[in-house]
Amino acid sequence: MGAPSSTAARPIASAVAPQAARSAPALRRRAVAWLAPLAPWALPVLLVVIWQVAAQVGWLSSRILPEPWAVAKAFWMLAESGELWTHLRVSLWRALAGFGLGAALGLVLGLLNGSSRRAALLLDTTVQMVRNIPALALIPLVILWFGIDEAAKLFLLSVGVFFPVYLNTFHGIRSVDAGLVEMARSYGLSGWALYRDVILPGALPSILVGVRFSLGLVWVLLIVAETISAQAGIGYMTMNAREFLQTDVVLVGVLLYALLGKAADLAARGLERHFLRWNPAYR
Amino acid sequence: MQLHPIETSRVGATHGQGADGQEVRGAHLTLRRLSKQYAGRTVLDEIDLKIVPGEFVAVVGRSGCGKSTLLRAIAGLETPDGGQVKIGGGGTRPEVRMMFQEARLLPWKTVLQNVALGLPDGATAAQVALANVGLCTRTGDWPSVLSGGQRQRVALARALVHQPQLLLLDEPLGALDALTRIEMQQLIEALWRERGFTAVLVTHDVQEAVVLADRILLVEDGRVALDLRVDLPRPRQRGSAAFGTFEQQVLDRVLETHAGGAAAKGACRA
Numbered sequence: 001m002g003a004p005s006s007t008a009a010r011p012i013a014s015a016v017a018p019q020a021a022r023s024a025p026a027l028r029r030r031a032v033a034w035l036a037p038l039a040p041w042a043l044p045v046l047l048v049v050i051w052q053v054a055a056q057v058g059w060l061s062s063r064i065l066p067e068p069w070a071v072a073k074a075f076w077m078l079a080e081s082g083e084l085w086t087h088l089r090v091s092l093w094r095a096l097a098g099f100g101l102g103a104a105l106g107l108v109l110g111l112l113n114g115s116s117r118r119a120a121l122l123l124d125t126t127v128q129m130v131r132n133i134p135a136l137a138l139i140p141l142v143i144l145w146f147g148i149d150e151a152a153k154l155f156l157l158s159v160g161v162f163f164p165v166y167l168n169t170f171h172g173i174r175s176v177d178a179g180l181v182e183m184a185r186s187y188g189l190s191g192w193a194l195y196r197d198v199i200l201p202g203a204l205p206s207i208l209v210g211v212r213f214s215l216g217l218v219w220v221l222l223i224v225a226e227t228i229s230a231q232a233g234i235g236y237m238t239m240n241a242r243e244f245l246q247t248d249v250v251l252v253g254v255l256l257y258a259l260l261g262k263a264a265d266l267a268a269r270g271l272e273r274h275f276l277r278w279n280p281a282y283r
Numbered sequence: 284m285q286l287h288p289i290e291t292s293r294v295g296a297t298h299g300q301g302a303d304g305q306e307v308r309g310a311h312l313t314l315r316r317l318s319k320q321y322a323g324r325t326v327l328d329e330i331d332l333k334i335v336p337g338e339f340v341a342v343v344g345r346s347g348c349g350k351s352t353l354l355r356a357i358a359g360l361e362t363p364d365g366g367q368v369k370i371g372g373g374g375t376r377p378e379v380r381m382m383f384q385e386a387r388l389l390p391w392k393t394v395l396q397n398v399a400l401g402l403p404d405g406a407t408a409a410q411v412a413l414a415n416v417g418l419c420t421r422t423g424d425w426p427s428v429l430s431g432g433q434r435q436r437v438a439l440a441r442a443l444v445h446q447p448q449l450l451l452l453d454e455p456l457g458a459l460d461a462l463t464r465i466e467m468q469q470l471i472e473a474l475w476r477e478r479g480f481t482a483v484l485v486t487h488d489v490q491e492a493v494v495l496a497d498r499i500l501l502v503e504d505g506r507v508a509l510d511l512r513v514d515l516p517r518p519r520q521r522g523s524a525a526f527g528t529f530e531q532q533v534l535d536r537v538l539e540t541h542a543g544g545a546a547a548k549g550a551c552r553a
Contacts, residue, residue: 279390
């Protein structure tokens with residue numbers, strides 16, 4: 001609240017020089033606002049350009065690394081013929097099913113062991129022992145038990161996804177603020193209402209960390225799972241192309257995995273932004 | 284501070300009805316030989332206490348000497364090792380609510396939802412309670428955007444929306460700055476005078492005790508070492524001579540324990 005003279009002066013100044021409003025600082029701000037979302041893409045685009053140039057000039061043999069344009073053409077041909085969509089659909093189904101099963105089991109068991117000391121006493125040690133067996137080292141056993149069809153892949157994916165979700169859910173439940181639980185109990189909350197209003201929301205940030213980690217992990221496991229003799233799927237497509245030295249198709253496969261992983265991460269971030277919108281750290 | 288008509292009808296409706304149908308505003312509180320030990324150390328040593336309905340009692344004492352434990356035992360958050368706590372006479376069970384040192388608001392619920400906690404269909408009552416503490420414009424905010432003082436006001440609204448007959452306050456103003464503390468004291472005093480519930484305030488601030496309480500208790504070595512009635516007119520004037528006398532009297536008594544006690548028994552754990 002300045003003196004009346006200064007507030008009167010400001011409107012006059014802007015009326016006299018409207019062009020001054022589009023002065024240097026304002027322009028710079030508009031430019032930054034427009035360019036800022038593009039900044040993360042600057043480096044990848046630069047790399048692609050260097051790659052294209054290197055391939056065209058001849059530094060890069062097309063057998064080792066085909067040029068971006070060739071990859072794009074392969075992508076287009078696969079999309080047009082419908083092959084791409086078939087493989088994509090199969091891979092997506094496997095990922096969703098494996099993630100769904102593993103995450104659901106991890107969530108349920110994590111909630112159980114986190115909430116009940118007795119359950120944790122009985123079950124947690126076993127879970128920790130199994131956790132330390134690398135999922136991928138189980139492949140020979142998995143093939144023996146489940147054969148080489150979908151069940152084997154589903155098992156591998158679920159087992160891999162289970163542990164991050166379980167650990168983070170367990171930790172989340174255990175680290176709910178005891179003061180909040182005490183307060184809620186003294187205000188008459190108990191049983192399901194207490195769980196729904198205090199314990200679950202309190203554990204949610206940790207649970208979502210586990211979910212986000214697993215969403216990334218599922219693609220890594222999928223790549224390997226799809227090499228256990230598949231008939232369709234991105235891994236199959238990639239492996240097949242490798243056999244026929246179609247490195248551009250291999251790159252299409254790799255690119256697809258990268259894009260799908262990024263999409264899953266965006267989905268996880270969206271979940272966080274919605275469920276944790278009360279937390280200033282996530283806004 | 285005006286009483287909203289919804290409030291008066293709610294008070295008459297379910298809560299606060301004594302056996303004879305009359306509105307019961309404050310609850311009796313009786314402690315009989317209340318004892319509590321922690322790891323072999325006696326924190327409360329057979330405390331006997333009677334608090335009449337509508338009385339405002341402040342419990343002062345050095346850090347770690349049992350006053351919070353006493354309050355938590357009254358609230359039922361701690362199980363005493365001996366003796367009993369009796370709240371209320373006959374008739375319906377009185378509502379007991381507690382305010383903690385931290386506001387303890389659920390961060391994932393809005394201010395309005397926090398105040399309506401534990402109250403089915405409590406949105407209207409919550410709105411009224413928030414208006415009473417001066418936060419009617421912040422009902423849709425998340426607790427994380429509020430200041431410390433505002434959060435404690437929400438906690439106060441949350442406690443009062445249940446129309447308690449006994450309100451327990453565990454150093455709720457300890458973490459606030461001096462000016463906010465004074466405003467909150469005035470707010471608590473005004474709401475108490477209007478509603479007449481029994482209040483037990485635990486505080487380390489002797490001045491706060493003299494400002495708010497009818498009766499000051501000093502807890503020392505697990506026993507009530509001082510029971511002083513403060514008969515100053517309300518609202519209390521901080522600067523008056525009588526106020527200063529009371530404050531000095533209690534402060535001297537609290538500090539006097541340190542010289543003799545600390546050397547002999549070792550300092551109380553904070």
